[in-house]
Amino acid sequence: xxxxxIAAYKPKPGMEPQLDAVVARHMKVLAAEGLVTDRPAYVMxxxxxxxxxxxxxxxxxxxxxxxxxxxxxxxxxxxxxxCDYVPLVTxxxxxxxFAEFEPLQL
Numbered sequence: 001x002x003x004x005x006i007a008a009y010k011p012k013p014g015m016e017p018q019l020d021a022v023v024a025r026h027m028k029v030l031a032a033e034g035l036v037t038d039r040p041a042y043v044m045x046x047x048x049x050x051x052x053x054x055x056x057x058x059x060x061x062x063x064x065x066x067x068x069x070x071x072x073x074x075x076x077x078x079x080x081x082x083c084d085y086v087p088l089v090t091x092x093x094x095x096x097x098f099a100e101f102e103p104l105q106l
Contacts, residue, residue: 009083018082024106035062044101
């Protein structure tokens with residue numbers, strides 16, 4: 001059974017374009033490794049520049065497999081260089097009953 005996740009990536013200062021580039025490749029890498037479902041991912045930006053991504057892992061086991069994948073590990077290293085992972089609750093939008101974000105086409 002699939003596992004939906006909502007990830008929030010706050011860009012490091014001056015790293016917004018680099019973060020967008022990494023996020024644009026994220027699902028391609030996970031799909032090539034067979035770790036995500038065919039459902040489309042949704043990518044959006046919060047007012048403070050944080051990128052929010054919603055996607056579906058194939059299973060809980062797929063999440064574990066991602067931690068062993070060299071390709072995913074390399075991509076996660078690229079994420080770490082350009083952003084910090086932040087809890088959704090830190091976003092102003094998450095304080096509202098209906099959180100609104102700017103849609104991104106990456």
